[in-house]
Amino acid sequence: MKILSAIGLLCLATCVQASLYFGPPDGENIIDVADQGGYLFKVEKGIYIQTDSEEFLLGISTLFENLKHTRTGKAIIKQVSHYHPLSLPQGDRALAFKSLGQNAATMEKIHVVIRPSQSGKQFVTEPLITSSRFMGHQSNGLGVPAAIYFDIENTVMLPGLDVAIDPTIALGHELIHARDYLTGGLPVGTQPVRHRAPIPGMNHQGEAFTEGEVVEFNLMRREIEATGLAYQKGNLSLKTLTTTREAAIDRRQSIISVWEQAIKEHRVSKAEYSRIKTNIQLLKSEMPVSEYHLSMELGAHARDMYWPGSMISYTSTPTNITLKQAKQSSYSLSRSSLNxxxxxxxxxxxxxxxxxxxxxxxxxxxxxxxxxxxxxxxxxxxxxxxxxxxxxxxxxxxxxxxxxxxxxxxxxxxxxxxxxxxxxxxxxxxxxxxxxxxxxxxxxxxxxxxxxxxxxxxxxxxxxxxxxxxxxxxxxxxxxxxxxxxxxxxxxxxxxxxxxxxxxxxxxxxxxxxxxxxxxxxxx
Ligand SMILES: [Zn+2]
Incomplete structure (x- = not known):
């Protein structure tokens, strides 16, 4: 019936108080996770924005539209949308929020939550889990949901250059971290690197270095991967996965063996088994992605090094994201046409x-x-x-x-x-x-x-x-x-x-x- 597509508000007595726009959550496009940060608004399958600001919602939606214009961006979104955390047979899978009064199926839809910067977190991706017992899942192949803290009002300047990082590329970078968390493939540890300092700073031993000085330091592998330094240095074809990513994929693929055992012993249902198998099989055709790939496609200046914020001080500049018409998804946005x-x-x-x-x-x-x-x-x-x-x-x-x-x-x-x-x-x-x-x-x-x-x-x-x-x-x-x-x-x-x-x-x-x-x- 036509009237079903209008929002009537007689229901408000039975619905939770709306912290944001119109209409109660439907568990699909808007999810109430009983969280102070507000409702989750779906931007893509598995990807949600948690905010009280329409500006943030539109800003992030715009960046997603931009990402979709590139092959790499599309691949990153596809990976984050489709890969989900796995569990061991008869075990729990890591969820982003406690399933208070909601069924677990709704909570399982939440792979990544994008939030405005808060408590000093700006362009940061971290695990989003309800219990620390899932922490190990981030690197053991099982995977955990992730939260991205993103600033749409400011963007960071590349050190030593008069170039601001394109917010679309910055979001792509964070989504690659999220992909790593989701697939339990977060690279661990550091790797020693040597590079000429673009500006003065201080190393992790507290020793100052000057501009142009060659600095040796240990760089987190997760950043080497997301930035795509191996591709940037020309060590690797853009069509090849890094050895780190390949190892992560192998680790996740090996999980299938315990599930095969479990189904033989009738400890899990066929449906549970196929769900895991289908998700693991997606890894076979994974397209290599990195910040470098994205920068090349967007014709942007690619970073030749990832300088940790603890070593040099970054400056930022206000972004000028025009809030494009967000085509997709949720009821929160008004219509683009007359109903x-x-x-x-x-x-x-x-x-x-x-x-x-x-x-x-x-x-x-x-x-x-x-x-x-x-x-x-x-x-x-x-x-x-x-x-x-x-x-x-x-x-x-x-x-x-x-x-x-x-x-x-x-x-x-x-x-x-x-x-x-x-x-x-x-x-x-x-x-x-x-x-x-x-x-x-x-x-x-x-x-x-x-x-x-x-x-x-x-x-x-x-x-x-x-x-x-x-x-x-x-x-x-x-x-x-x-x-x-x-x-x-x-x-x-x-x-x-x-x-x-x-x-x-x-x-x-x-x-x-x-x-x-x-x-x-x-x-x-
Ligand atoms: Zn990063």
Whole structure:
């Protein structure tokens, strides 16, 4: 049924309090792990983002989109998505979170959790386990889930060079560490290296070195691997796995023998055995990946050495990640298109619902208003069912010249007249300090149910929604995602206002995709 794809909020009494946006977790796209850090938002199979910030969610999603444009990036994502921690027969497998009231199957889906930097952890990947007894799994072939702490606001400068590390490459690097944790192949120990210091620093014995001095030190193998130094030095073909990775794969593959024994002795089910076998078999076709591979594909400067932060001081610079439209996944993000089925459904059930359209949806080209597909469809839907259309002055409206403001109103009015084939006087509303004012006030006051369309970042629409909701009217809001730079409207307090609004019984925020039918709480 169509209405199942809308978020209704009668269920809120039974759902955990939303710390983030709309809608209770569904165990698939949004998982409640009963953790202070908030819900997990799925970005790819097995990969989740845990945050309260839409900006972080969009930033990381953008980096994933970038990664998918490269062969190496795709391979890294595939490996992290598909490899999962294994258990020994009749043993436990390492889980990222305790399965409190949730079944273990949901917890098993969580391979990697990406979190904003915290407690000094920045560009760090570490095991994410519920008990230290699983610590050994990180290097014995069984594997553990991993957490990545990532800073989307800053990026690190390569020492001695005026080059910032591309955040996409930085994320790829951390995901390779995560892959190593997941497959129980985290390289252990260090290896002695010799390299010319790009800047002054201090070695692990506390002895200072100067720029240009050849320094010998022990470098962690995990960094040699993730950075891909063997490839960078030209010691190894890009199509060949390193001996360290090969050894890790062998170790994991050997686990199958204990499972073969167990199935012979009927200690494990056939299903359990096949699951392990299938996952282990994926290793056969593993594509070599490293930061070096990724840098080559992205045409970026590749590091010729990994200098530990304990030896030299890194500087960082603000990133400029444009928050692209995140196509994928979760309900947390608003839609990129109009949900015509839901909007038509509301219109046909409630023939007197006016449609409020925020001017934030009107794009401009050379100073002239431009109606895109979303707006045209909305106007057609409204016209077809002869609904009133009221224009809401969006955030940017007041910054337009009087002429541009008039032109905006006339453009919509003309579009409506051409669709309706008769005269139509468009009315306008806006929010002043405490109430709605404008020529459209009467239409809004008389209505029992109102449909509002706006961009996901329009604060004027938010204020009007709050006002309408407080007046007890039924309100259906379809927020359309638009690509924008980080802005005030994406700040958590404003997101909280949307989520608080979503918790009202009389408000429906149109979700991104169909929700599972089992959720009986979803209704319009
Ligand atoms: Zn690293």
């Amino acid at each position: 015509t089925s839901i909007i038509s459904d509301v219109l046909s059930r409630s023939p007197k619902s006016p449609m409020l359209i925020s001017t934030s949806l009107i794009e401009r080209k050379n100073g002239f208003p431009k109606l895109d597909k979303v707006l045209r469809t909305a106007l057609e839907l409204a016209a077809k069912s002869e609904q009133h259309v009221v224009l809401v002055k969006g955030d940017e409206f007041s910054s337009l010249s009087e002429f541009e403001q008039q032109l905006t109103i006339i453009t919509i009015e003309k579009a409506l007249v051409s669709i309706r084939k008769n005269q139509y006087a468009l009315t306008v509303i806006e929010m002043n300090a405490s109430e709605i004012i404008g020529t459209g006030l009467e239409i809004v006051t008389k209505a029992n149910q109102i449909i509002l369309l706006s961009t996901h970042h329009d604060l004027s629409s938010l204020a009007i929604s709050e006002y309408i909701s407080a007046g007890g009217k039924r309100l259906v809001v379809n927020r359309i995602s638009r690509s924008i730079l980080p802005s005030e409207s994406l700040l958590y307090p404003n997101r909280l206002r949307w989520s608080t609004l979503a918790e009202q019984d009389n408000v429906t925020l149109v979700a991104n995709s169909a929700l599972p039918k089992s959720k009986k709480c979803w209704s319009l």
